[in-house]
Amino acid sequence: MIDRKKGKWVAAFAGLVTTLLLGGCGLGENVPADNPAVQGTASAKPLVLGYPIAGVDFIGGVAGLARELGYLDEELEKAGYAISYQGFSGAGPAVNEALAGGEIDFAVYADFPGIVLQSQGVETRLLTVTNEVMHAGIVVGPDSPIGGIADLKGKKIAFPKGTYVQKYLLQSLEAYGLGQKDVELVNMTTDAESALFTGAIDAVAHVDGFVARIAYGEAGGRIIHTTRENEDWTGSIILLARREYAEENPEAETAFLEALARAKAYAKENPEEVYALFGEKEKLSPEAVRHLHNLDDSRFDYYPLELNAKGLAKLEANMAFLLEEGLIRNDFDVAAWNR
Numbered sequence: 001m002i003d004r005k006k007g008k009w010v011a012a013f014a015g016l017v018t019t020l021l022l023g024g025c026g027l028g029e030n031v032p033a034d035n036p037a038v039q040g041t042a043s044a045k046p047l048v049l050g051y052p053i054a055g056v057d058f059i060g061g062v063a064g065l066a067r068e069l070g071y072l073d074e075e076l077e078k079a080g081y082a083i084s085y086q087g088f089s090g091a092g093p094a095v096n097e098a099l100a101g102g103e104i105d106f107a108v109y110a111d112f113p114g115i116v117l118q119s120q121g122v123e124t125r126l127l128t129v130t131n132e133v134m135h136a137g138i139v140v141g142p143d144s145p146i147g148g149i150a151d152l153k154g155k156k157i158a159f160p161k162g163t164y165v166q167k168y169l170l171q172s173l174e175a176y177g178l179g180q181k182d183v184e185l186v187n188m189t190t191d192a193e194s195a196l197f198t199g200a201i202d203a204v205a206h207v208d209g210f211v212a213r214i215a216y217g218e219a220g221g222r223i224i225h226t227t228r229e230n231e232d233w234t235g236s237i238i239l240l241a242r243r244e245y246a247e248e249n250p251e252a253e254t255a256f257l258e259a260l261a262r263a264k265a266y267a268k269e270n271p272e273e274v275y276a277l278f279g280e281k282e283k284l285s286p287e288a289v290r291h292l293h294n295l296d297d298s299r300f301d302y303y304p305l306e307l308n309a310k311g312l313a314k315l316e317a318n319m320a321f322l323l324e325e326g327l328i329r330n331d332f333d334v335a336a337w338n339r
Helices: 061-068 071-078 091-100 111-119 164-175 192-197 208-215 243-248 250-269 271-282 286-293 309-324
Strands: 045-052 081-088 106-110 124-134 136-140 156-159 184-187 203-207 222-226 235-242
Touching: 045 091, 045 250, 061 071, 061 124, 061 250, 061 271, 071 081, 071 250, 081 091, 081 250, 091 106, 091 111, 106 111, 106 124, 111 124, 111 235, 111 309, 124 243, 124 250, 124 309, 136 164, 136 208, 156 164, 156 192, 164 203, 164 235, 164 309, 192 203, 192 208, 203 208, 208 222, 208 286, 235 243, 235 250, 235 309, 243 250, 250 271, 271 286
Parallel strands: 045 081, 045 106, 156 184, 156 203
Antiparallel strands: 106 235, 124 235, 136 203, 136 222
16 A cells, blocks of 8 residues: 555646636635645755646646655655645646746646746746646536537537637537537636536536546536547646756756656556545545546556657647637747757
């Protein structure tokens, strides 16, 4: 079993990313979830890792596992750094504001807000892709007559605007012969669950953890579609740094990536323990965990920890979507983002 004394979990399920562009999300909404004073010797250099909080206090994925196992603290300490953790209830926009303002040094979050920040001229460096397959889905209430995408015509669908969920929703509708004019789309980043069960909306398109929590929770619900039907509809999670910090502290990047590699290796050797821990921290039933993580596949290949051709193509496609939808104004060289 995992030694819980090696670290504490603090963060949000990475795949739970709400609106990345809209809303006034200031640093005043940050949640300093277990963000202790920098530890270690006085000579240790500080490194602050930021992440979004949404629903549960859990980073999720390989970065969260590296923290729980103590690998992040260990590797960074060996390199002369003391890491602290900062959660943001304002999700992507608040993380972006903190990066731009120098309040944090590294960030683990969805690729959409990272693309937004870089497109705005803020100097960041893409360190790696930590998860190249972030799923999403569409869920309806337990008594809903909606059986699939085609049945959504004329229905009211809630979704978080400016996220990979929006891209997935539009792509899935198109695949079934529907367009935006055929449905009523509602940008909703909070209260979507209660709106669904009160009948204010007919369906919710959201990240996988949210969908699983509804479908396998006590109130019940039904998943009518997921990105598992087409991996091109999935999102990704990235590790981003302030470029100035990354260039001045190359040892920090090396140590951080070593910690992630150790966590991935641990997951491959102990998949059921890792899945159980994810379920506990995400407050999910065993059925929901099975839906999310597919216990028959314990390779954890979706944690690439590198910017490969697949990850690069996804980032470029997501930037193209943001441009097409008018959510960003400027593009940039994605391949150079990692240099």
